[in-house]
Amino acid sequence: MPRVTPPERNIQLDALPDVVLCERATDGDTAAFEVLARRYGPMMRGYAVRLTGSTADADDAVQETLIHAWDHLGELRDGSVVKSWLMRICGRRSIDIVRRRREHADADTLAEVSDSSPTPESATISGSGLDALARSLESLPEEQRQCWVLKEMGGLSYEEIAEQLGLTSESVRGRLARARARLMRDMEGWR
Structure with a gap:
């Protein structure tokens, strides 16, 4: 009896539109989510570098963005807007990082208060x-x-x-x- 092999996948994940990738990722397909991360990761990183001024902070912002996106992808009603959704999350995460850095710097500055410092x-x-x-x-x-x-x-x-x-x-x-x-x-x- 001849051996039956499953049909090969004709469609590469990279070629799929965002809507399909979002649907698949929402269903738990990590490979589909990885394609989205590869597709928009460099753009998010560039945006985060511009906002934070630091590649290390930008990497943190992108990582936080992807974790949040994976956890909340089911809340995205229209997969065709995933790019702008990811960029919004990345912007908020970047600003949060800058804010935390500023608060940390403010705390350090207050610890070193001198007579010439602001009141x-x-x-x-x-x-x-x-x-x-x-x-x-x-x-x-x-x-x-x-x-x-x-x-x-x-x-x-x-x-x-x-x-x-x-x-x-x-x-x-x-x-x-x-x-x-x-x-x-x-x-x-x-x-």
Whole structure:
């Protein structure tokens, strides 16, 4: 009797669209999730490096992003938006890392207080201003916040932001203008 072999897989995972990969990963297919990680990992790392200014912190941000994504992939309703979903998570993780680093640096600075250092009152006011900015950024629409963070914190050009977010340069300019106007309004009391 001839030996029957299973049919070979004709479709390579790398060739599958994001929607199919997300569906498969949601069902527990780790190979499909690995394809998503390989597909968007370099972009997330580049974004995180721009936000954190550190390759080590960027690697941490990407790792945290992928862990969170694996745990919450079932909550993503439309697999075609997985790229922007991953980038949002990565941006938040990167900002959290920068915030933790800043808090650690602030704690070190406060431990070395000298007579020429700012008073605790001025340090508190400064910290409150940063908290107000963070709250204002969180209240921006996601597209505006992404553009602002990439431009102001990441130092990307309009063209680089447009390429990364899949927009036109004109859309980036408009979103940045609206974000800046809103932040200026929200931060008016901190001038």
